[in-house]
Amino acid sequence: MSVKIYVPQDSGALSLGAERVAKAIAAEAQKRSLEIKLVRNGSRGMFWLEPLVEVHTAQGRIAYGPVQARDVADLFEAGFLEGKPHALALGPTEQIPFLAKQERLTFARVGITDPISLDDYAAQGGWQGLKQAATLAPAAIVKEVTDSGLRGRGGAAFPTGIKWNTVLGAQAGQKYIVCNADEGDSGTFSDRMLMEGDPYCLIEGMAIAGLAVGATQGYIYVRSEYPHAFKTLNATIAKARDAGWLGPDVAGSGKAFELEARLGAGAYICGEETALLESLEGKRGVVRAKPPLPALKGLFGQPTVVNNVMTLASVPIILAKGAAFYRDYGQGRSLGTLPFQLAGNLKHAGLVEKAFGLTLRELLYDYGGGSASGRPLRAVQVGGPLGAYVPEADFDTPLDYEAFAAKGAMVGHGGVVAFDDTVDMAAQARYAMEFCAAESCGKCTPCRIGSTRGVEVIDRIIDGTERTKNVELLKSLCDTMLAGSLCAHGGMTPYPVLSALNHFPSDFGV
Amino acid sequence: MDLAALQTIINAHRALPGAMLPTLHAIQDEMGYIPEQAVSLIASALNVSRAEVHGVISFYHHFRTAPPGRRVVEVCRAESCQAKGGRALEAHVKAQLGVDWHQTTNDGAFTLEPVYCLGNCACSPSLRIGDDVHGRVSSETFDALISEARVEA
Structure with missing residues (x-):
């Protein structure tokens, strides 16, 4: 019987050498005439242990990490195929405290399954939510999501059910579901991990959204910095369609839902929902004034649900286990x-x-x-x-x-x-303004001009040029940006700037 | 410039709703950049003005209008990487390659670009050489990566 060995194909694991490890394991097994089955899973999310190799044994999955290609021969020698001890052995994966204490609902399958395998997805509870949704009236699906208390996970935290209800109530020949997968914020990578590690979960969530509001076309707008996620989505969308989870008759509901992944082009502002819609339409990613809300006039002027990856990927478990189950957390x-x-x-x-x-x-x-x-x-x-x-x-x-x-x-x-404590908070505040200037779409003045003036004012404060006066000027500028910008890009840049100034004034020489 | 090849790419995408970005991606994937000649061909295929096409190309950081070096090196400048020595790494990379942002080395091997987040923030600092992202990069590992890439480039 061949032993199952898991080596992640997540971009993070790859960035630390997972590909070389996978090749070394395959080569070493062949050298020793051992039969193994190499599964390329998503990441468990313990990146200090990546590349994290897992072996399926009689005692469950045993983890080893961080493994480099040069460790592989030694692992075989130590008997890691039977889960035997080694300097890199971490014991049963599920018992590693970092993982054991978590409450994984949206990430229930990430790192466990082969992301491309429809069988794995179904075996781990996949499609249950969509099957349930296919038996419900649209308003009943929306009610379930509303009752769950789910709020937009992209950052704005707007109640998802209310947004869906607006789109459901809109009269139009064509409606759209748009997934915002333009995860440009530094320090965020959950969208990427899910798209690479459990893409069917997002696909299922989008199909449910389609049934809920009467949309027949969906787009996933993926940032160009995520080539692996884009490739994985394209492969899995095709497989899901062949299996009848997408296409003209979604899960036997008699309703159609088609899905396509589209690539962004390196503009941070396209994570803002109206700029994203402009970009999908083939234009510069310039922010639109609201109203009208995208829920009423969104993509190509039609009613559109725009939700983040995490929001849509949380929907399947809500439909599968009920609103009350989710709301209890x-x-x-x-x-x-x-x-x-x-x-x-x-x-x-x-x-x-x-x-x-x-x-x-x-x-x-x-x-x-x-x-x-x-x-x-x-x-x-x-x-x-x-x-x-x-x-x-x-x-x-x-x-x-x-x-x-x-x-x-x-x-x-x-x-x-x-x-x-080596951080210089004045430099961080300056960077926030610099980043705002680099990524401003240019539509509104507070953001376009304010960010550049912001860099200059902070430079003067750091230099010690008329410091008191310039600190007042910076506060006033932040006030203008906060109140006068069209979207969160200019409107929230004052948050990092002012928090740095208020909490760490000594870094500014104040 | 192979105008027929450009036209073939444009024709393959023109029927898509919102065809502009997929078309530009396909051209850049094939040719390494968006040639000047593409602008009027795209404008006429999508029934928009040349100014609109130019506007889109110039808006997005990803699209380039001149051929890059044989490998593009993108160094992350965002907060998570800053917290793990990213600024020192930026300075080291610039010194080693002898170029500033958006410039190409004299031998044409590398073009240096800033990037604001590669989504690899649990493994900061990160950079990308060609299609490969590298995590927890130190000055020493960068030197090793770049000499390896220089041989291949």
Whole structure:
């Protein structure tokens, strides 16, 4: 009998040498005339252990990592095919504390299955939500999503069910489902991991959305920095269609839903939903004024659901297990789970899916293991480049949309970037303005001009030129950007800038 | 410039809804950049003005209007990489290649580009050489990667 060995094909694992490890394992097995079955799974999300190799044994899956190609002969010698001890052995994968303590709903299959295999997907609970949806009236599907309390996972946290209901109620010959997979925020990678590691989950969520609102065409807008995700989606969309989960008769519902993946072109602003729609239409990614809402006039002027990858990938389990099951996780108005992403200067960076409500400190220390450098953590940016820098004093804030908003910060997409005490917060504030200028679409003045003036004003503060006056000017500029920008790009750049200034004034010489 | 090849690519995509980006991607994948001659061909196929085509090409960082070096080196400049020594890595890469952002080395081997996040933030700092992303890159590993790539380029 051949032994199953798992070597991730996730981009993160590949960036650390997983391809060479997979080749070395295949070559070594052949050399020893051993029969193995090499499965290229997604990542378990424990990136400090990548490339993480797993072997299927009588005791379940046993992990070894981080494995380099040069370790492979030695692993065979030690008997890793039987799960025997080795310096790199980590024991049963599911018992590694980082993983064991998580509540994986959206990420239930990532790292476990072969992402391309329809059989694996079905065997691990896949398509149950879509099958259920196919038996329900559109309004009943929307109600289930509304009752689950699911809010947009892209950052804005708008209630998904309400958005869907608007599209359901709109009268039009053609409606669309658009998936925002333009995951451009630094510190976020959960969309990428899911698209590479469990693409059918996103496909299922989009098909359910199609049935719910009466849309027959879907697009996944993937950033061009994610070539592996794009390739995996194209392969799996074709297989799902052949199997009847997409196409003219979705899951036997008698309704059609077609899906296509499209590639972005390196513009951060296209993560903003109206800029994304412009880009899909083949134009410059320039933000549209709202109203009209995309739910009423979206892609090609038609009613359109625009949801983030995590939002749509959370829908299958809601339909499969019911709104109440999902709603039981989380607290207050932040219900369900969020796949948090630990990045930056942390010892154990990776993916942590937990119910809302744990504190930032738990995430940073219980999961992240503190700083990678061994120095004290000083500032943590939560929610991407437009998110505030949180100082140590606020680490005990629970991760909950409202609790973070009350602190002038945001949970956003759940990206957490940690900095140790070597960070210069004035440089971080300057970078926020510089990034805003580089990626501004140019439509509105506060963002287009304000960001460039912002860099100049911060430079003067750092130089010590009329510091008090320029600090006041920077605050006033941030106020203009916050109140006067068309979208979150200019409107939220003041968050990292002002949080850096307010919490770390000494870095600005104030 | 092979105008017939350009026209073939354009014809293969023109019927798609929102055909502009897929067309430009296909041209750049095939030719390495978007040649000047493509602008009027695309404009006429998609029934838009040349200014609109030019506007789209110039808006997106990914599209280039001149051939790059044999390998493009993209170094991530975003926050997660900054937190793990990304700024020092940027300086090292510029010094080693002897070029600034958007420039190509004298031997035509490498073009250096900034990138704002490769989605590899749990393995910072990251950079990409050609199609391959590399994580936890130090000055030493960069030197090894680049000499390997120089042989292949």
